[in-house]
Amino acid sequence: MTIAFNDVRAAADRIAGHTRPLVVAPLGDRAFDGAFGEAEGWLALEFMQHTGSFKARGAYNFVRSHIEAGLMPDAGVVIASGGNAGLACAWAAARHSVRATVFVPEAAPAVKVDRLRRLGATVRQVGSEYAEALAASQKYAAESGALESHAYDHPLIAAGAGTVVEELVQALPGVDTVLVAVGGGGLFTGIAASAREHGVRVVAVEPEHCCALHSALQAGAVVDVPVDSVAADSLGARRTSEMALEWAGKDHVRSVLVTDEAIVSARQALWDDRRLAVEHAAATALAAVTSGVYTPAPGERVAVILCGANTDPGDLTRGTRLPG
Template structure:
């Protein structure tokens, strides 16, 4: 598989799972009690917020570094924070030099974690797009390997392993009918969609994309029929603030994503606080975005519909959970 691949196949996700085994955690799932959050349908949470570096992105980072040649100049990545942390963590574990470019809006918690992982951090630009442009200039100067946050085949295949893992874990809990996934640049839902649409056994899983109203990248792409630039902002912009979805994930999402739901910042904050106050789960706003669609009543499950929700990131300043 190369970065120019136009489709992500199940066998590539299986290969990624074998490749990264021992480097990433099998994160736990939590089946909530009946009536949790005042929702009658069964809900299963996947706690990818407990993954190495605090998010699912460690999967794509390790798959990329373990399947590509890394030059002496090391690796460069641009990120709102979580992708950079994952690349920095994986590079450090594998003995590679890492430079990470983040926008000025990046959370101080995430920037501090990047440095703790040993990365050289460049905080530049008002948004992810500007940080990405700066990272590209640095790649041209150094010849370092670049790992895109969401528009690279190795990354999508790595992220797809979380769906493979979640489905297997949920089988022991009665399975899942519907999976809610937060969307930024689309690497996560692209990998998840590739797994769910490409496998030849098991029941069909309905995929629901959830985006902040102020970061509507996939919603805008579906409306336009192609990835388009959008203005981004709001509570979850440091994690979900890509200016457009990736070109690799878009055709996969068009085939496999059933619905895109937009949620307001108020709903995201309420879900984040509900996770903390009721379950003592510390997640960042982006990590609570998928659940917010349920709690705000923007996605209403059918009776007995089993809903899986991915809590995708836990890089939160604990002082904000008050």
């Protein structure tokens, strides 16, 4: 099971007019204490998407595709999520008058759970991690007949996410490199498939203690990993997808790790410098540059995907406690 560029193009056609177009913003000189050096830095503001994250793209593609094929059951759709994928699934289902049931870990941020319910989804909180919520959702799908979606490991979800790059290359001609945070790998997979077609490099960024893709690359196979990061609510998948691992091995992709301290610092910098309140997952991509893990070359056009903003902005003024 994998995707190709044609899948991303089909998704772009399917979601056109239903999702918000990507907005990009230049960083300007000396942004973030000059971390970009003589490179040209841009922020891709995908957190402005419906439901506050890129996930709306894949969710709409998934739901619409099944409806067009006559494969949507009366029981609707079910998904397990750390929050963002569930929000997107609930939104896409509501757009099509389809029932949505969303399983989330008990520790899912209250802001996400509240929004799920406002979108009309039935919310079930199970377990302490995404993997437990996933197992519960699979059991529910088998018993109810609901269509099982996935937060990241499905070709339609990944292809929908990849439409970000299709819009990025239009908004920012000549972009050289895209930096993207990686959890389970759906966004990364779609971006990698689209980016290769356009000659764009991809830097896959993960927290050092929450790195399913990086660990899979080292092992040469998908493996289970521990999850312990300030960004775990969005990036806390215990294992990446086979699709993501396949695309991570391509020559236009580089995998890097960042510390939680760097993520917190980057998130705070986005607030201090731009008044952008984003999730720690979104700040993870920027942290690769601000921490020096990835150093852009002079003249390189670099786009940082800010993937989500479903967060409590209060800790931007009172500080964030790191997991320990």
